[in-house]
Amino acid sequence: MWLAGNMTIRLFDINESPQKKGGRPKLTYEAAGKRLKIKLASELAIENQNSTPLLLHAANISARKSTENEVIKKSDRTGLLAPSPITPEKAFAFFMENGFTKQQYINVKQLSKQHGCDIYPSYSKIAEEKLKCRPAGIECTENEAKVSMQNLLNHTASRILLMQKEVCEILSDVTQCTLIFSYGFDGSTGHSLYKQKLSIAESQSLDDSLFVTSIIPIKMIDQKQRVIWLNKSPQSIRFCRPLKIAYLKETTSLILEEKENLDNQIKNLDLYVHAFQSNAIFVKFDGHLTLIDGKVLNILTGTNSCQSCPMCGAKPTQLLTTIDFYSKIFVMKPHTDQMPLPAEVVDLLDSPIISPGVGHKNGSTSQNSCAEDTDEENGNDDVSDTFEIELEEEVPDDIEN
Structure with a gap:
């Protein structure tokens, strides 16, 4: 009976028949793990010959067409998609x-x-x-750490020229530079005293006292007086570079010894040669002793009293009673021209503000204007007489007697 019935047999082409492949199923990028994501991204980059602009542009277009908010939609400035690393x-x-x-x-x-x-x-x-950022030749002991001025200045000049590389490229004719710096020293006491045994005598070094010598770069100029670099905060500790830090108490002998040591180092300073592209830049150094306080200034100038003038040694009573500015009292001490005093003040000490017995005025522009105002008010051309009268009125009676 079954032979007389109808039977339908379906035939498939062997090439079109679905076959189940072995191995793990493929995962999408969203469902993949960290390592697989890196592999898929690497394969995609290789297929596009590692063209970063093309991939970023494709990511931007995909983000616009995607309904998911996984990628921030940027404008055509595709460079903003990738954060730039910090140097x-x-x-x-x-x-x-x-x-x-x-x-x-x-x-x-x-x-x-x-x-x-x-x-x-x-x-x-x-x-x-x-x-x-560390200079070469740092020497450390149990009570001090120091570096030579030559090494520190060479390192400072090198770092400044590296920082101002673009300026040197613009000013291509720079061959010689001058680094102007200030230097000085000061001490402090009253620090914590620890039970630390030192090999040297306690009378020579104690950790409750500190003595620091430092320099501050002020400005670097080239041979044409053009500014290569300028310290906009010269009074800040930002650019303070220590030469020596020692557990020593500030004394008169230590101050004089340190001053002599610094003078010898400055005297023996050599030029620093900085290699820039195919040329060489020669840097010389110009130091000024300005990082000192009144106590150090009095010791260096041999002034015993803080009330006396450290430049000429005049006492307060002499400053009040002396009218003649040509007096020997106002003659500057030897070597005080090397002390940290403004040039205007030095000029005033060298020459009188108003010359006695002379009908004309001298001095700076501001002094001339003040003298002219005095003439107009008093109606007197002899400025010296008026100035003497004003001084005599200001002198106290007990000083005159």
Whole structure:
């Protein structure tokens, strides 16, 4: 009976028949893990010959057509899609400016990395940049750390020229530069005294006293007096560079010894040669002793009283009673022209503000204008007589007697 019935047999082409492939099923990019995502992205980049602009443009177009908000839709400025990494120099400046510790910097780096913005370099790069900021020839003992002025100035000039590389490229004829700097020393006491045994005698060094010698770069100019670099905050500790830090008490003998040591180092300073492209820039140094206080100034000028003038040695009573500015009292001491005093003040000490017995005025522009006002008010051309009368009225009676 079944042979008389109808039977339908379906035939398939062997090439068109679906076959189940072995192995793991393929995952989409969204469902893939971290390693697979990196592999898929690498394969896509290789297929497009690692063309970054093409891939960024394709990502921008895909973000516009996508309904999911996983990619921020940017304009055609596709370069804004990728955050730019921070250079080790800028990262080190950020590290020092905020006073970070090592762990704080690592925490900031990890947090930015977790939010898809891995822009900070590793801490090892920061440590390398920190070593570049140290001058050569640092000597350390148990009671002091110091570096020679030549090494510190060479390092300072090198860092300034590297920082001002673009300026040197614009001023291509720069061959000679002068680095103007100020230097000085000061001491402080009253620090914590710890039970730390030192090999030297306690009378020579105690950790409750500190004596620091430092320099501050002020300005760098070239042979045509053009400014290559200018310190906009010369009174700030930002550019203060220590020459020596010692556990020593500030005394008269120590001040004079340190002054002599610095003078010898400045006298023996050599030119620094900086290699720039195919040329060489020669840098010389011009130092000024200005980082001192009144106590150090009095010791260096041999002034026993803080009320006396450190330049000429005049006492307060002599300053009030002396009218003649040609007097020997106002003659400057030897070597005081090397002390940190403005040029205007030195000129006033060398010559009188108003010459006695002379009908004309001399001095600066401001002094001339003041003298002219006095003439108009008093109607007297003899300025010296008027000036003497004013001084006599200001002298107290007890001083005259």
